[in-house]
Amino acid sequence: MTKWSAVFIGFILAVAVKSFFAHYEFVGLLIVGFITGYIAHSGALSGLWNAAVAGALGTIIAAILFVLIVTFGGSFAGMFGGLTGFTLSGVASIITIIESLIYYAIVMGITGAVGGALASKN
Known part of the structure; x- marks a missing residue:
């Protein structure tokens, strides 16, 4: 059901x-x-699923990039400040990431269903 391309x-x-x-x-x-x-081209349900998976992966990769940038922010001294700051705000960061994951999956999933439905009619 998932079209990885x-x-x-x-x-x-x-x-x-x-x-x-x-x-x-x-x-x-x-x-x-x-x-x-x-692009999924397999109907509304497939479009919803593929767009939701793409949104979830996008959120996860964006969160990983954010953590890497904050943690290793330019210099060796920045690494320790980033690790301390990330440790102190870990719970808040996880909650924010989960909120973003749900938000991306819902928003992209709804329009992915519309795109899949239009593609299956052709």
Whole structure:
């Protein structure tokens, strides 16, 4: 049911939206979800599933990149400050990541279903 080519393209686009277009994140996720569902080309349910998986992977990769940037932020002294700061805010960070994961999966999944439904009619 999962088409990994569509998921891979969707997750790359989701990371790009999160990284470069943060002000337009909602609209960007709608567009990325639609594209992912359309590429899946197997109906509404498949489009929903593939876009939700792409959104979840995009959130996980964006969170990992954020942790790496904060932890190893430029110098050796920055590494210790980043590790301490990340340790102190670990619970808050996990809650924020889970919220983002659910948000990305829902927003991208809804428009992925629309894209998959339109693609299956052709």
